[in-house]
Amino acid sequence: MSDPDYNFAYLDEQTKRMIRRSLLKAVAIPGYQVPFGSREMPMPYGWGTGGIQLTASLIGLDDTLKVIDQGSDDTTNAVSIRKFFRRTTGVATTEKTTEATLIQTRHRIPETPLQKGQILIYQVPIPDPLSFLEPRETEARKMHALSEYGIMHTKLYEDIAHYGAILHTYDYPVMVNDRYVMRPSPIPKFDNPKMDNMHALQVFGAGREKRIYAVPPYTKVKSLDFEDHPFEVQRWENSCALCGADNTFLDEIVVDDHGERLFACADSDYCQTRQAEQGGQR
Amino acid sequence: MQAAFQDSVHDSQQCFRHILKAMSEPGTKVTLPSIDVELPIANATLSILLTLVDQSTSLWLDDDVRQRALLDYLDFHVGAVVTRNTQDASFAVVTDIGAIPDLTLFSVGTEEQPHGNCTLIIETSFQGKLSRLTGPGIENDVELALGLPEPLLDQRQALSVLAPCGIDMILVDGNDVIALPRTTQIEVY
Numbered sequence: 217m218s219d220p221d222y223n224f225a226y227l228d229e230q231t232k233r234m235i236r237r238s239l240l241k242a243v244a245i246p247g248y249q250v251p252f253g254s255r256e257m258p259m260p261y262g263w264g265t266g267g268i269q270l271t272a273s274l275i276g277l278d279d280t281l282k283v284i285d286q287g288s289d290d291t292t293n294a295v296s297i298r299k300f301f302r303r304t305t306g307v308a309t310t311e312k313t314t315e316a317t318l319i320q321t322r323h324r325i326p327e328t329p330l331q332k333g334q335i336l337i338y339q340v341p342i343p344d345p346l347s348f349l350e351p352r353e354t355e356a357r358k359m360h361a362l363s364e365y366g367i368m369h370t371k372l373y374e375d376i377a378h379y380g381a382i383l384h385t386y387d388y389p390v391m392v393n394d395r396y397v398m399r400p401s402p403i404p405k406f407d408n409p410k411m412d413n414m415h416a417l418q419v420f421g422a423g424r425e426k427r428i429y430a431v432p433p434y435t436k437v438k439s440l441d442f443e444d445h446p447f448e449v450q451r452w453e454n455s456c457a458l459c460g461a462d463n464t465f466l467d468e469i470v471v472d473d474h475g476e477r478l479f480a481c482a483d484s485d486y487c488q489t490r491q492a493e494q495g496g497q498r
Numbered sequence: 499m500q501a502a503f504q505d506s507v508h509d510s511q512q513c514f515r516h517i518l519k520a521m522s523e524p525g526t527k528v529t530l531p532s533i534d535v536e537l538p539i540a541n542a543t544l545s546i547l548l549t550l551v552d553q554s555t556s557l558w559l560d561d562d563v564r565q566r567a568l569l570d571y572l573d574f575h576v577g578a579v580v581t582r583n584t585q586d587a588s589f590a591v592v593t594d595i596g597a598i599p600d601l602t603l604f605s606v607g608t609e610e611q612p613h614g615n616c617t618l619i620i621e622t623s624f625q626g627k628l629s630r631l632t633g634p635g636i637e638n639d640v641e642l643a644l645g646l647p648e649p650l651l652d653q654r655q656a657l658s659v660l661a662p663c664g665i666d667m668i669l670v671d672g673n674d675v676i677a678l679p680r681t682t683q684i685e686v687y
Contacts, residue, residue, distance in 0.1 A: 223507070224507045224508070224511075229506065229507060229510070230552060230554075232510075232511075233510075233549070233550060233551075233552050234554065236514045236518075236549070236550060237550055237555070238613070239518065240517065240518065240521050240550075240617070240666070241613040241615075241666075242613075243518065243521050243522045243635075243679065244521060244666045244679035244680055244681065245612050245613060245662050245679075245680070245681070246634050246681065248612060248613065248662060250613045251613075273514075274511075274514075274515065274518075275511075276508060276511040276512055276515060277508060332523075333519075357610050358610060360610075361608075361609035361610040362609070393634050393681065395661070395662060396662075415637075417518075417522045430522075431634075432522040432523070432634045432635035433522060433523060433635055433637070434634065434635060434636055434637045435634040435635065436634075
């Protein structure tokens with residue numbers, strides 16, 4: 217049961233309509249940041265207010281919601297957002313990637329490949345990839361309009377000239393549908409290849425900056441690079457200490473006072489599913 | 499006054515998810531739940547208006563349906579600002595596809611604000627020549643009959659040089675809906 221003191225999914229219907237219209241535009245123009253009238257939510261900016269407003273405009277009684285924070289279902293942000301939607305909508309929630317129809321995420325893409333019909337909702341702190349290079353929004357907007365991204369390539373080139381490699385390890389800029397350079401929100405660049413031709417719809421919400429953008433399913437998403445410095449993802453010498461996976465994004469965890477370390481999958485559902493399959497106990 | 503959605507919160511949410519699916523997977527036909535009203539527009543057209551349009555959007559209607567009964571209904575349930583000027587419309591309803599105005603009369607947005615375009619809701623019947631659709635949202639390609647006249651398709655094709663500006667279309671046949679965002683390429687056999 218949802219809390220009768222609130223409208224279903226917290227937002228009022230007119231706000232949902234406004235967000236829904238913006239979302240349809242975002243889908244029709246992949247990678248373009250559509251401005252929207254972001255509302256104040258009962259939590260501070262930086263806690264995923266953009267993603268929450270998108271989820272609130274999407275969610276219905278038939279949905280099953282999964283919320284992750286850095287891949288994990290049981291970190292503070294994920295738990296509080298899941299609880300928020302359970303209270304305001306009463307819909308089913310899950311930790312299983314395969315069972316979810318909506319997945320709201322802070323900074324990761326699940327390791328389990330997403331399916332057609334699922335929607336991945338990203339929480340975005342800073343939507344414009346150009347904002348650190350060109351602080352004037354009027355100019356950045358013009359650059360997007362003209363597809364003039366020389367400034368971004370120069371930045372990547374300077375990284376290589378100074379340090380021998382492109383420094384972005386997260387929030388690595390991508391080109392969507394050969395038209396717009398887009399910030400994939402601070403997901404590790406390890407996750408970037410998953411965005412390309414994904415079966416699921418990807419939507420992005422930035423609450424403080426009041427922008428919505430989207431990548432439809434089966435859309436080309438290319439990480440920016442150079443012929444002689446091709447894009448590469450992070451690799452680890454270790455595999456997951458809990459499930460043994462050697463192809464996932466690993467968290468480094470300090471386990472005692474002597475600096476002993478352990479590497480484990482950041483995606484808690486993926487790791488636990490693998491452990492269960494192996495008959496191990498948690 | 500005839501009724502609108504039985505449960506405005508959940509019915510509009512359901513409709514929206516169907517429309518979103520259609521828009522993000524062009525060529526996928528979705529079926530909107532029917533509403534029990536008698537008005538000169540298709541059931542799905544009405545559902546789309548009830549779901550997306552309100553006092554902050556302007557709506558253009560073709561002459562066929564710009565009638566008192568529908569205007570009163572929309573005024574009461576939707577509150578849309580009905581305009582006679584195609585350039586001003588953020589949504590436009592075309593029920594008589596033979597008399598559709600030239601697409602260039604509708605707003606296509608600007609280079610800096612390509613989202614300022616008009617979304618056309620066009621009533622047709624999904625019959626006739628097959629079209630092959632490709633583009634974002636489509637795995638490889640999809641073939642289906644859209645029921646759009648060739649001059650209209652040519653006009654749409656001519657707009658493609660303006661990308662990312664353009665017109666998004668939502669095609670309606672009874673309760674069925676197929677969306678054609680501006681990024682979809684259409685090839686007619």
